[in-house]
Amino acid sequence: MTSERFFTLNNGLEMPSIGIGTFMAPDHEIETALDAALKAGYRHIDTAPVYLNEKAIGKALRRWIDTNQVKREDLFITTKLPIHANRPGDVEKTLKKSLEDLQLTYVDMYLIHAPVAVPQPASGAGSSLTYDRDSNGNLIIDPTTDHVKIWKKMEDMIEMGLTKNIGVSNFNQKQIQRLLDNSKIKPSNLQIELQVYFQQNDLVDFCKANNILITAYSPLGNRDMVKRRLAAGTLKEDIILFEDPTVVEIAKNHNKTGAQVLLRWILQRGICPIPKSTNPGRLQQNLDIYDFKLSDDEMNRLAGLDKGLRICDTSFFKGIEKHPECTW
Template sequence: MAVWNPQGVTIPDTPAPQLTLNNGLKIPILGLGTWQAKPGEVGRAVEDALDIGYRHLDCALLYDNEAEIGEAIKKKIAQGVITRRDLFITSKLPPAANDPASVRGTVEISLKALKIQYIDLYLIHCPVSIRKEEWQKLESAERFAKPAHPAQYFNDVDPLTVWKEMENLVDDGLVKSIGLSNFSIPQIQRILDHGRIKPANIQVECHAHFPQDDIWAFCRKNSIILSAYAPIGSPARFGSAGSPGDLLKEPQLTVIGKKHRKTPAQVLLRWLIERDIVALPKSTHQNRLRENFEIFDFKLSQEEMQIINSLQEHGRRLFDFEMWKDAPNYPF
């Protein structure tokens, strides 16, 4: 059921459930991933998502689409569909700004692009630091290739020094919460041991083929919320349907889905949220956005959870950032 505002825009009254971060703030357990959402598509996708009921947007300066996302947010606020307080917006410090001197200026770029006064959650996108002048020489498609001269391409920056600048952003009200992405457990532990503010969130690749049990247990032990990117196994990486490694083609998921009248993707997302993991599926298609949101009207049995857990026997990491393997602080 939904209500209508005077402009005739549908306003959902069933937002996603929320988890409580270790600083007392709330994070919706389902968010919209925006990586690889193309210009001309991402704005429409964000508008559709907000109409459907999404209130968590997972963004990053690295994705080169925050300005269009900001326009969509501004439009939906003007229509009365949302207020800024309804939204939970995540952004991330990119590798080419992963040094203490660049932190504040970079978050200000995202704030301006997104047309907001504060960011709810700001993450260090990865522990690798790339020299800004080297990064800027490259076209977008070249930035994720293995560099010819690693010694001049990478910086050796201690992530802890960057973290201390992130803490200052919280003090000054530019961001509400801070966290990490694509960090290893020892790297996270070092931040916990020496930082002033505890990470509120850790974002990593996480899906049934790669369930990240170690980091999940670590986060639970340390009262940190875990977020999952590629939550349905990034099927676009496998080309044609049924290609080896396509998580959505696991037959057990089809069986479980038929029982609940749900798709394999919905089953995978439900498996994550039942583990109290924030799921961040990406889509720019309205029907899939709606499908991904319709996961709060069923539950998986303990037996079904165990069946999905067993799929990890076939899995492996999809995003290993192999091109940055020669960098100081490479996490994997």
């Protein structure tokens, strides 16, 4: 890490140490949110085709770039290869479609979104809502997923200049090791759910040992997912991470919000958080985590909150657990 505001990837390039997540943010919200985020100082934006908002993000980025409010080289844009394109022959055309939608000539990070695969949906759309399903509502899976062959094509994307970095998301240690053993270009990033109740310490240690930077999605939890799971009965109690008594107490010690403490805890672990928000005030608060530091005792107390509790489940991917590479 060259400074707290940047992490250095294993190829020497830098990634801003906090980003903005855009998971399923609708078009009418995302352009306004990105304007607020860029004004606040965010330069790291995370998206994916299945979020269905790359075109709206592209409009906002193009407006900022064309009016010289930001330089393209100062932005760090991440997008992902969706599960309906998890085949070697789909990598290049899928990335080029994302670039077209984002109105960019390259992205800074291209990730395999998940280790599983489904067929291209008959509708041609890219949302899990349109993926082909059987009569019981289960996703039809493509069990032929070959990570090594897909990774070779990911490496080609760097050589073609379409991305500067490549990595994976939602992979486990065994799957990452398979890539490490069969690659010219090593994964530079792993994106996973990581929050104070779900710390994934063994996977974090493995990635650090192999010089793979971790990006934490849902670092503050995921209210939409919690509500959905409460309604479905797959969660027994409401989960609001920043209302945990330990988090609240530490936040008072620093005159900070609970959310800022949770993000600071992740940052001090050498992990990049990408909280999602479309609220200008919260966007600014989430970025204001560089002016305080948690003590060793506070870091340890937060580490002690681990419950192994994954919030983001596969309820909207019913049947995906049958895939041989499923990690959930």
